[in-house]
Amino acid sequence: MTIIKTDPNFKHEVAAEPGGEAIKYCFACGTCTAACPVRALDERYNPRKIIRMILLGLRDRVLESDFIWLCSTCYSCEERCPQGVPFAEIITAVKNIAAREGKLHPAYVTQLDLLKQFGRLYELEEFDNKKRLKMGLAELKTTCDEVAKLLDDE
Amino acid sequence: MENKYALFLGCTIPLRGRQYEKSAVEIGRLFGAELEPQQDFACCGFPIKSATREGTLLLAARNLAVAEEAGLEVLALCSSCASVLAEAAEELAEDDDLRKKVNEKLAKVKRKIEKPPRVRHFARWLYEEVGPEGIAEKVVAPLGDFRFAVHYGCHYLKPSWAFHDAEDPEAPHSLGDLLRATGADVVDYAEYKKCCGGALLGIDAELSLALAGEKLTRVKAAAPDAVVLVCPFCAVMYDDNQKKVAAQLEAELDLPVLFLPQVLGLALGLSAKDVGLKLAKNKCEKLIAAFAEAK
Numbered sequence: 001m002t003i004i005k006t007d008p009n010f011k012h013e014v015a016a017e018p019g020g021e022a023i024k025y026c027f028a029c030g031t032c033t034a035a036c037p038v039r040a041l042d043e044r045y046n047p048r049k050i051i052r053m054i055l056l057g058l059r060d061r062v063l064e065s066d067f068i069w070l071c072s073t074c075y076s077c078e079e080r081c082p083q084g085v086p087f088a089e090i091i092t093a094v095k096n097i098a099a100r101e102g103k104l105h106p107a108y109v110t111q112l113d114l115l116k117q118f119g120r121l122y123e124l125e126e127f128d129n130k131k132r133l134k135m136g137l138a139e140l141k142t143t144c145d146e147v148a149k150l151l152d153d154e
Numbered sequence: 155m156e157n158k159y160a161l162f163l164g165c166t167i168p169l170r171g172r173q174y175e176k177s178a179v180e181i182g183r184l185f186g187a188e189l190e191p192q193q194d195f196a197c198c199g200f201p202i203k204s205a206t207r208e209g210t211l212l213l214a215a216r217n218l219a220v221a222e223e224a225g226l227e228v229l230a231l232c233s234s235c236a237s238v239l240a241e242a243a244e245e246l247a248e249d250d251d252l253r254k255k256v257n258e259k260l261a262k263v264k265r266k267i268e269k270p271p272r273v274r275h276f277a278r279w280l281y282e283e284v285g286p287e288g289i290a291e292k293v294v295a296p297l298g299d300f301r302f303a304v305h306y307g308c309h310y311l312k313p314s315w316a317f318h319d320a321e322d323p324e325a326p327h328s329l330g331d332l333l334r335a336t337g338a339d340v341v342d343y344a345e346y347k348k349c350c351g352g353a354l355l356g357i358d359a360e361l362s363l364a365l366a367g368e369k370l371t372r373v374k375a376a377a378p379d380a381v382v383l384v385c386p387f388c389a390v391m392y393d394d395n396q397k398k399v400a401a402q403l404e405a406e407l408d409l410p411v412l413f414l415p416q417v418l419g420l421a422l423g424l425s426a427k428d429v430g431l432k433l434a435k436n437k438c439e440k441l442i443a444a445f446a447e448a449k
């Protein structure tokens with residue numbers, strides 16, 4: 001028999017994150033899961049179950065899972081939750097905790113790097129500005145160093 | 155300066171949605187509003203929310219500070235930019251402690267938020283300030299021969315609290331109302347409120363394309379002349395990636411993709427060039443034949 005390690009403090013940790021507080025109001029009705037378009041296509045993902053796992057203290061299983069990264073942030077779950085639990089915020093809180101423990105999904109590591117470099121997700125080149133000017137659109141700055149300054153301590 | 159707005163472009167539009175920007179600016183002009191991109195606007199912060207919510211708030215606040223300095227309300231073309239900026243504006247207006255903390259960090263880049271500016275999606279602004287009647291009055295080229303499918307996407311409507319419940323996300327109608335004002339038909343299709351899957355493209359491409367595929371299959375069944383949308387990321391999914399979506403579905407899609415102000419613009423007398431009609435991977439040949447080639 002394997003013993004699953006639990007951490008009863010995990011729910012408090014999630015509740016302490018901005019947007020995480022309302023997790024305690026969940027009464028496990030499953031409306032979020034029924035509303036979720038990702039769940040409809042992929043069994044790995046289940047908002048109600050993720051909340052249960054957090055409340056049960058399955059910290060490592062949640063933080064090390066692939067499924068926490070699968071929310072498409074459509075907000076259908078929280079718009080329909082009868083208890084006003086903002087699940088999209090809760091899953092964000094979980095991902096933020098994972099990120100602080102060095103478990104950030106590589107896609108976001110790349111995005112952070114791009115933002116620090118260019119201030120945008122994509123590099124805007126002089127070539128793009130030429131196309132913009134030709135269409136009568138304003139030329140834009142190609143970088144913004146303020147973004148890196150703000151993100152450096154984050 | 156009442157009719158001048160800070161146009162928020164975000165990351166994608168300057169490169170991959172210029173037809174959206176161009177047609178929106180031209181529509182603004184038709185109704186006496188100047189939509190001006192601010193040179194100091196950068197990423198809205200939304201893309202990194204999964205990594206750092208605090209970082210997202212700082213980037214959003216920074217953009218709000220730029221608009222506040224310019225004394226302008228913000229109109230965003232990208233739905234995710236609109237939602238994240240509107241959320242930040244709400245939080246910063248209501249929570250004095252949060253604003254203070256954010257300002258301490260913004261000081262590093264010499265920015266400051268006092269009273270966050272109002273933030274709206276461009277399409278919301280159009281619906282509220284011009285409205286279907288305002289559009290209908292100025293139509294010079296009615297689109298009675300056309301049928302469109304509207305894709306609302308998620309962040310144009312949600313989270314609804316950030317938009318002061320401007321429209322019920324369970325029964326959205328604003329974009330359809332604006333389109334119908336041109337005389338066009340707006341088709342019904344199943345699951346029309348569902349997500350494009352864009353946020354997952356970099357995480358799990360197969361799942362992301364499957365979400366898009368499910369939706370485009372429904373759209374296709376309604377046989378519209380084009381799918382019309384208001385978010386550059388939905389367009390990345392439906393237009394730029396349509397080939398991949400179709401390959402994964404093992405089906406033909408061939409669905410033209412347009413941004414709302416492109417269609418409205420044509421009906422309002424703008425030229426095919428003014429609305430960037432040919433700037434799409436999946437072009438609407440029927441509109442091109444009626445507007446670009448006929449003239």
Ligand code: SF4
Pocket residue numbers: 025026027028029030031032033047048051077080081082083084085087
């Ligand atoms: S809809 Fe709300 S109350 Fe119901 S399971 Fe989901 S989070 Fe819990």
Ligand code: SF4
Pocket residue numbers: 032035036037038039047070071072073074075076077078087088
């Ligand atoms: S926000 Fe995420 S969890 Fe909620 S319904 Fe959408 S994809 Fe599912």
